[in-house]
Amino acid sequence: MMGIATTTIMTLSLCVSGPSGPCHRQAEEQMVFNGNQIECALFGQQAVSEYLKAHIKRRLLKYRCESSDNRTRIGSI
Numbered sequence: 001m002m003g004i005a006t007t008t009i010m011t012l013s014l015c016v017s018g019p020s021g022p023c024h025r026q027a028e029e030q031m032v033f034n035g036n037q038i039e040c041a042l043f044g045q046q047a048v049s050e051y052l053k054a055h056i057k058r059r060l061l062k063y064r065c066e067s068s069d070n071r072t073r074i075g076s077i
Helices: 037-054
Strands: 007-018 021-034 058-067 073-076
Touching (some): 021 058
């Protein structure tokens, strides 16, 4: 039996480096995670790591996983 594909929204809270210092400003970035909220909480760190490698002037403060269906939240890390 096949399961229903689930999409989860990962919201990253970031500190952005700039000319005035290491945390010039704070920003939020949203990413789509293919999986449910539990999978996002367990395996989202890898997606965050890949994002940060591509955006070297950003530092993660926290991230959270929300269902794209009803935007219910499961924990922040």
